[in-house]
Amino acid sequence: MKIIVVGTGFVGLPHAAILAEAGHEVYAYDIDPKKIAAYESGDRAQIEYFVNEPGLYEAIQETHGRYLHFTSSISQVIDETDVFFMCINTPPNRDGSTDLSYYLKAANDVAELLANRPTKNRVVLVNKSTVPIGTARLLERVLAEHGVENFGIASNPEFLAQGNAIDGSRRPDRVVVGADTPEDFQILRRVYSQFVNHVRIKYVETTPETAEAIKYMGNTLLLTYISFWNGVGARVAESLPNVRMEDLKIGVTADGRISTWGSYVSNGAGGSCFGKDIQSLIYQLNQAGCSTDLLQAVYNINEYQKTYLIDRAVHEGHFNFNQKTVALLGLAFKKRTNDMRDSAALKAVESLLSKGVKEIRTYDPLAMQAAQEYWFNPEKNHLFERITYHETVQDALAGSDAVFISTDWEEFRGLSRTIEKAVKPPYLVIDGRRMIPDYMTLVDKGYDFLAVGGPLLRKETAVAPSPNGLSPQAIPQKA
Ligand SMILES: NC(=O)c1ccc[n+]([C@@H]2O[C@H](COP(=O)([O-])OP(=O)(O)OC[C@H]3O[C@@H](n4cnc5c(N)ncnc54)[C@H](O)[C@@H]3O)[C@@H](O)[C@H]2O)c1
Structure with a gap:
């Protein structure tokens, strides 16, 4: 699968590396050029300055240049992409609600590019960020408003624990996918083929809203x-x-x-x-x-x-x-x-x-x-x-x-x-x-x-x- 990971922080960078390990063609994109330059350098200290996780540097080294690519502009690589993973920061507002401004900026940027892509293959936009229940629908509206054709939305919350991001992503206890159509579930199954039907890993397919709620319930519990x-x-x-x-x-x-x-x-x-x-x-x-x-x-x-x-x-x-x-x-x-x-x-x-x-x-x-x-x-x-x-x-x-x-x-x-x-x-x-x-x-x-x-x-x-x-x-x- 051709995958773009949008946002390469504590979630996006390990996720991109693990997807690349699984043999996908992965473009890891961030709005912060300093991060991309650090990752691109291949220098351990520079990478770990931004995200320091056991095994992450080795995972990047293994895949960088072959399956994993870093970029500060996706307009050149967007064509024929199958899946976008949104790994954007969603900090709290003062009243406890979620500040979606970073997330919406990224969603709008991606939607604008997708509206003008040359080929119209099915593309699924997947929220990995922890976002309020109903945000996948918001994403759907953003894409529709930009006139993007042939797209699906999904929620696939991240459950990694920092300090164990790489091992945890290689062997998660569950993968939760919330989507609307059989076609989109199928695309996500191809992304996560190593986890589907796994004897130990629970692969949960549900509605986008349930997937979003699972993340909040899990952390709160x-x-x-x-x-x-x-x-x-x-x-x-x-x-x-x-x-x-x-x-x-x-x-x-x-x-x-x-x-x-x-x-x-x-x-x-x-x-x-x-x-x-x-x-x-x-x-x-x-x-x-x-x-x-x-x-x-x-x-x-x-x-x-x-x-x-x-x-x-x-x-x-x-x-x-x-x-x-x-x-x-x-x-x-x-x-x-x-x-x-x-x-x-x-x-x-x-x-x-x-x-x-x-x-x-x-x-x-x-x-x-x-x-x-x-x-x-x-x-x-x-x-x-x-x-x-x-x-x-x-x-x-x-x-x-x-x-x-x-x-x-x-x-x-x-x-x-x-x-x-x-x-x-x-x-x-x-x-x-x-x-x-x-x-x-x-x-x-x-x-x-x-x-x-x-x-x-x-x-x-x-x-x-x-x-x-x-x-x-x-x-x-x-x-
Ligand atoms: N950190 C964790 O352990 C963890 C675990 C599970 C879920 N989450 C959730 O995952 C999401 C990301 O968390 P994080 O810790 O990786 O945050 P982070 O701040 O480390 O990373 C977010 C990245 O998104 C980039 N970004 C912001 N706006 C952008 C844009 N318009 N275009 C491209 N890139 C943009 C930032 O530059 C940054 O590198 C949050 O919703 C968080 O709640 C985090």
Whole structure:
């Protein structure tokens, strides 16, 4: 199949590479010439600056020039294209609704070109972007208004998880295609021939609206589950006596009906999707006159979670952040990506600055360049000058009074020895990801330890660890 992928960001670029791997003739197009130049260069650092995903560079290298082509203009290659995948950003508006302006600009540009194409083969325009339910119909209207002939529209939402985009796209758990005609379903079956009739992959054919709704329902349910563990599981283990978070998790999820995925507790789920998608669904349901109390609570819990550990440090630990130096470990919204969009670290920085910290010493294995560009913007906030950037965990810890672990990078696991070497008590360790299983060694040596899903631990309040050494108990401090 001849395919044009419109938009080559975190979704479009991996998608184009995987389609090319399957032997399709793929043109990856973006309105941003810097991205196209970087991808075209074949240079790993330049490509990964925009999208850093394990296996992506190799997938591009394998196919670039043979099956995969990059272009900043599609007018020359549009003829005889079978399928367009729209992978355009759809950010939230202030009221939670979806900003479709980027998407509609791209749709109009493509429609204009398609209206004047020389050959009139069947062409299907497919939404991969997450778009409000009914947007495929909007796309249909845009194409019709431009006088495009012989076209179909489809919805084929993307379910990839960043950090696992390539593996996830090679082996998805499902492919959802919403279309109107047998002909269009057939064209999409040819695109995804390796997944149709697969023994494990669910290939779902449905209406465009159902496909759009599946995406929103899926993301909202995932965030609901995360927020249940954060808003209930963590609270139980933090506030009620003698409850061990790890044991709680294992015991509850032993029930075959309960998912183990998402049963971790954390300083909130970030990223460009969960927050915006739940807000968009709330907006769409409100517009339809439905109550959205549950969804609003889920959203609020997740936002609250991003800074509540800093507040606990103040209220439970009596830690005064004013004029203190804090090391912030992890800036990307999750491990294995350099994407900081809606990262919990952004909220932590805002909170720390508002509490008067002297310096925030940051470190992330992949996101340092993105971080410097994000915060090195004098227009945003002059307080950002208090953020400093470091090349190692040790550098970030040097001279700090407290550390906040915000992202679940593997290298932050078992940081206790590094902390012991770098900084001496009195010192506060805030573990937003429960990354330090042997935290009792720190507590025994006089460090204060505050993790999501556990009470504040301080030497005089701590008691012996459990037999497995991983879930020590503490008597919560008396007020
Ligand atoms: N990031 C994820 O993990 C993920 C997962 C599933 C679904 N989605 C959805 O996929 C969509 C894209 O997300 P993303 O993270 O890839 O966004 P992104 O911002 O990384 O990429 C969007 C790309 O579209 C390009 N673009 C914008 N306007 C254009 C135009 N008129 N013509 C051509 N290109 C244009 C931008 O330059 C950018 O490269 C969103 O709707 C998002 O909700 C994202």
